[in-house]
Amino acid sequence: MFETNLLLAAVGSDSLIFACAMIGALGLGAQWLAWRLQAPAIVLMALAGLAAGPLWQVIWGEPLLDPSATFGDLLRPIVSLSVAVILFEGGLILKFENLRDAGAAVRRMVFFGGPLAWFLGSLAAHYAAGLDWASAIVFAGVMVVTGPTVIMPLMRQSKLSGRPAQFLKWEGIVNDPVGALFAVAAYEIIRVASQGESTLGAGIWILIAAGIGTLLGIAFGFAMSRAFREGWTPEYLKAPLIFASIILCYALAEEVEHETGLVAVTAYGMTLANSRLADLSELRKFKEDIAVLLVSGVFVILTADLTPSIIKSALNINTLMFLIVMLFVVRPLSVWIATAGTLSRKEALLLGWIAPRGIVAVAVSGLFGTLLVDLSREGRFYFSGADQIVPLAFAMVFTTVVLHGFTIGPLARRLGLARSEKPGVLLVGANSWSIEFAKALKASKIDVIMADSNYRRLRPAREAGLDTFLGEVLSEDAEIKLDHSRFATVIALSTNDSHNALVCNQFAPEVGRHRVFQLSLSEGDDVDEKSVGSSARGRTLIRRGRTYDGLVRDQYRGWTFSRTRLTDKYTLEQYLAERPKGDIVAEIRPDGSLVLVGPSREARGGEGATIISFAPEQQPVRQTQTDTAASDNASTDTPISD
Structure with a gap:
């Protein structure tokens, strides 16, 4: 008991060093435990944050880790920069030739199914989850994302093969930045409208700002690839230079318009991915290491920052209805309508069910949830559902990872879409x-x-x-x-x-x-x-x-x-x-x-x-x-x- 009081005293003093140590230990510890148990890392990281935050608060009266109190005004910039690096990672995976390889079904799912899922998801978030329209539209944009970090383990587990495997894989890769861009566009329109400015003018300015951010990211990508090809930078500086340039690109785009930095770093990553650099694999390795640290930290921070009251308010019939509608209505309809004529009946049935959400979905949801809460405090409008975005995102992650993880194998075998021969x-x-x-x-x-x-x-x-x-x-x-x-x-x-x-x-x-x-x-x-x-x-x-x-x-x-x-x-x-x-x-x-x-x-x-x-x-x-x-x-x- 004496040791516990000392620990709580250390936390109560808002020790920044202690908080950083706890975040690193919990995040990487969860990653290691997931590796040992062959369990979804995303679930264990979320549990680690919940244990140190709201659960500890329920037991001891105050959280072991309280990011809002510890970091104060620095919390949002920390999360924003982390999300920027994560989106850069997503852009670095996306090669245009991959989109050609993905086939007609994936292209139609991205260009037609994505906006359709965004629209249907907005209706579900508003009418089923009870979010206000602004929060619902932003949140639904993020929920379009199905990342490869959760798709790939499910495919290995189920022995899924052929077109369904290719569809899920490439959809996850392409949708990583797309869903985030949906959320950026929706948030910017809402932000300008909440400040009393013209929505039409805001939309035009957002398009201009997004274009400027995209051009800035492309410029950074071309400049960096040229510097590497010409040998203007030594080998040992290449990876650190990439990391520093991501932050600079994000900061410059933010000066043009808030949150266009996310567009800029995504364009930066995509430009580098398509530059055919010979040493890009080494840069990817460095980026993977940094991304693991940031992803672990973001997950622990977002879950630890939840309060028991927010979690309790999210555990209701509205959340259950939202999950049911997203799983059994929004996803199947989006797939079936968008891919009509390109998939067989069995393939459409399987792909309409499998859509696990992952790292990018939670990280970006956490960022925009925080931004909407800030707008509620300083703008003319109150967004009643902003504080529910993060709990709903985690509910989607837990539900889809568990349900889809346990059902993809039996369903694929029942439909005859799994590999029948021995590996x-x-x-x-x-x-x-x-x-x-x-x-x-x-x-x-x-x-x-x-x-x-x-x-x-x-x-x-x-x-x-x-x-x-x-x-x-x-x-x-x-x-x-x-x-x-x-x-x-x-x-x-x-x-x-x-x-x-x-x-x-x-x-x-x-x-x-x-x-x-x-x-x-x-x-x-x-x-x-x-x-x-x-x-x-x-x-x-x-x-x-x-x-x-x-x-x-x-x-x-x-x-x-x-x-x-x-x-x-x-x-x-x-x-x-x-x-x-x-x-x-x-x-x-x-x-x-x-x-x-x-x-x-x-x-x-x-x-x-x-x-x-x-x-x-x-x-x-x-x-x-x-x-x-x-x-x-x-x-x-x-x-x-x-």
Whole structure:
């Protein structure tokens, strides 16, 4: 109790340092816990803020974290700048070629379905949730957003494939900035009208200001891309320069008109995304790190700033009616009307249901909710629903993430839109040995994706008819473009052992650590002391001491891959006796499951099992007999070669 009183005393003194430490600890702690539990991070971050704010206030009489009291007038600028960086991130993802790739259904959903959802959502927010018209219109604009941060995990979980997967993915990417721009336009008209100015004149000025903001963002994008191409900035300054320029671009646009800074930074990000900069992936990595910090902070601040009275007022029949109308009327009608003739009946049914809201929706809702509250205090109008925007946004997030997360898989399977075949293998690192291994897996009817960041190294794989992915699998680009539902096993076979370890650690939480593999680093039995620790590596493929260099060396000596099907007469023991040399790489069990051989994972054999081995070509190979009696005692040993 004494410790609690000390803690409350520290908070009561409005300690800015303590508040910042709490926000960082709660936000990143929630992100880490979400990673460990494979749970939606957005939900855990919101729970962390609620626990430190209104819940703590109910228990102890005052909140552990009170952002409004701690930050005062700085709170809105902090949230505004954070949202600006988040929207810049959304713009940095949006390439115009992606919109072309998205197909007619997504384009129609963005250009026609988006405004329709905004209109219907405004009606729902006003008549169902009880918001005043101004708050309803602003809030509905934000609710158009369905971000990729929540869509991608749901797609992996449900094994959704084909057009529905592409639709959800690209809709989320494109809608990130679109919904925010809807809210910006609505807020600006409302702000000017609340100050007694002409609405028509305000609309014209808003269009002019938005145009100026867009041009400013484009100018920043062209200037930055030119500076990077010409080598005017050193490498170590590029990422910090981007971050500083985002703030400068936002600040300059704000001087023209309030909240046009959001338009400017979105245009800035889109300009950079379409500039084809060679080192844009490195900038994205820095941007991801900053965005994680800001997103975590914004979520904790917004939820901790809620009061028990606001939450209590939001837990009513109006909120329930609003959620029902948004889920079962607004979203289905928007999809069905906008995409009529481009989707099948089953696809339209699934896509009309799935629309989880995410990070951008809550962050932007929090910003405009605060702005409308400020207008109520200083303008001629009182916006009765402004303080309900944030609770309603969190209600939408919780409801859609939970409901859609639990139903997308069963519904996709019921409609026949999920992948029916077993997920295959992602092979990372294209080289002569890995390509031959991939060909052996494909010949055994195992789905294989060969990934590499080098176009030339992937050429033999493409010529062999293998599915390929060009890009760095550790990047955010791969998170969006790589079809994660197609594989449940990851094998890192690049020539860089540390990169292989990073790949295994990246995918271990998704597919399970028992399904990530890499080759041994040292040709001895012990791992090199200078290598990545064994706890941070994938499981060893083949056996300890079997390195990439040794495999390629044997390949040049004439070793090849072969597939051998075992029978009740031709057993694994006979197979091994005939092959004193060579390595068993994988075994395909009679049920079609793939088992990669390694330390403590030996081939089990049995009738109907297929052994994939890498062995000298000159060893005796049992040929399949044409007569029935002989075939009962023979294997079907098939070498894999060019």
